[in-house]
Amino acid sequence: MVTLKLANEQVQKLKKRANQDRQISTTLETSRPYTRYEVLTAHIWRCSTKARKHQREQPTACAITIDSRKRLQSPLPFSYFGNGVFYIMASCTSGDLLSKSLGFGASKVRLAIESTNGGGKYYGNPNVGVINWMNLPFEGIDFGWGKEIHFGPAYHKVDGDLWILRSGDEDESLLIVICLLVEHVKAFKKYFFDDI
Numbered sequence: 001m002v003t004l005k006l007a008n009e010q011v012q013k014l015k016k017r018a019n020q021d022r023q024i025s026t027t028l029e030t031s032r033p034y035t036r037y038e039v040l041t042a043h044i045w046r047c048s049t050k051a052r053k054h055q056r057e058q059p060t061a062c063a064i065t066i067d068s069r070k071r072l073q074s075p076l077p078f079s080y081f082g083n084g085v086f087y088i089m090a091s092c093t094s095g096d097l098l099s100k101s102l103g104f105g106a107s108k109v110r111l112a113i114e115s116t117n118g119g120g121k122y123y124g125n126p127n128v129g130v131i132n133w134m135n136l137p138f139e140g141i142d143f144g145w146g147k148e149i150h151f152g153p154a155y156h157k158v159d160g161d162l163w164i165l166r167s168g169d170e171d172e173s174l175l176i177v178i179c180l181l182v183e184h185v186k187a188f189k190k191y192f193f194d195d196i
Contacts, residue, residue: 001156001179004189006040008172010196014102015039021103034106038113040164041090041130042105044176047195048128048160049094051180051187056095063087063129064112087129088112094126125159125181133165134174153177 018039045062054060065085069076076084090112097105131153141148152175153163162178180188 004176006174018102018106021101038106038109047191051184054094058094060126061091128160131163
């Protein structure tokens, strides 16, 4: 597992670029700006595709976890404690993902979220699985054992799984925790920061 820190300024730069792409293109969905989650997910998906050196025709998918609490009929009660998530898949070819704009990747993520289309659950290469922990509280959680000493994913070995979570710093930075095969880590880090 590798942990990368992303400053709020870097996130805003990615959002600006993806949303400029959205405004320029007539083929992308244009009703509202892309969220930081949609943009970060697209950026990570693109960087992992580059690092893994996929062929243009290689199909690739990005599994996204969706909070089902408000999407279910009847919704889960606010007091429900436990997982209420399901996976959806955004997909395209590696060639389309890399040759088109960041906004194209964000549009694929948005389309999957809005259509809640389901799909396969294999993550590893050529796919990634993105788990959004940006809105989880991580301070003051006490299950009767005292104050927390760590917040984050446990040791994990599934190629392509990753988490986006708040760093806990006041600067609104984010942490990206990703599991990749060792031979792809160096290239992923390079693309992750160079492509911002």
